[in-house]
Amino acid sequence: MNEAKKIQSERFNSLASDWSNSDEAIRQAEKAVNVLGIQSGQSLLDVASGTGVILHALKQLQISPGHYLAMDISSAMLEKLHSAFPEAETACADFEQPFTCQRGFDYVLIYNSIPHFSDLDMLFTNAKRSLLPGGTFMIAHSRTRQGLKEHHQRIGYKSERAPIPADEELALLAENYDFDQISFADEEFFCFTCHRKG
Numbered sequence: 001m002n003e004a005k006k007i008q009s010e011r012f013n014s015l016a017s018d019w020s021n022s023d024e025a026i027r028q029a030e031k032a033v034n035v036l037g038i039q040s041g042q043s044l045l046d047v048a049s050g051t052g053v054i055l056h057a058l059k060q061l062q063i064s065p066g067h068y069l070a071m072d073i074s075s076a077m078l079e080k081l082h083s084a085f086p087e088a089e090t091a092c093a094d095f096e097q098p099f100t101c102q103r104g105f106d107y108v109l110i111y112n113s114i115p116h117f118s119d120l121d122m123l124f125t126n127a128k129r130s131l132l133p134g135g136t137f138m139i140a141h142s143r144t145r146q147g148l149k150e151h152h153q154r155i156g157y158k159s160e161r162a163p164i165p166a167d168e169e170l171a172l173l174a175e176n177y178d179f180d181q182i183s184f185a186d187e188e189f190f191c192f193t194c195h196r197k198g
Helices: 003-018 023-036 053-060 075-084 120-130 145-155 167-176
Strands: 043-047 067-072 089-092 105-111 131-141 179-186 190-196
Touching: 023 053, 023 105, 023 131, 023 190, 043 053, 053 067, 053 075, 053 105, 067 075, 075 089, 105 120, 120 131, 120 167, 167 179, 167 190
Parallel strands: 043 067, 043 105, 067 089, 105 131
Antiparallel strands: 131 190, 179 190
16 A cells, blocks of 8 residues: 555544444435445445445445445444444455455445545456446445535645546546446536446
8 A cells, every 4th residue: 555545544544433424424325326226136346435324325225235345445434334234244445456356246336435536547447347247337426526626625625636537537438448338417416327348
């Protein structure tokens, strides 16, 4: 793990104890899960899962994945997730490093965390490796691009790049890594989806 990633991991470790999956946060996550289209029995890789807001949303929607893996760079975040969902499988790993699963997933989801990633090529590489043919890769955020920009201004957060990559950049990456059925939404919240070609 490089120095920047160590700093990021330590930062999220320090935040984990006070991190709250509020009712509002869970309601927002439910919207992304509904768009994702996952059904009970299907499999999900939850990248940068944090303390499990997607798991809370799945529970609220009464969806039971056949296989679920929570991945995060922060071990403390995963410990908090595991305390709420002891049955959940977790992996403390960096999705910007080469990642190979023992088995493929129907869905790979990056929710509310795309601003923390910079190596988009590796994200798409790992998503393709992790998905079954025809599987869905989704990048979603509870805020719109404009909403996230305003939120960052309010909290004084400065980024060297756009917190959410441009549609054109995401579409080109999807095509380069053999994904199709590309779609975008950025009205109520941001959502990008594509499907691994069979």
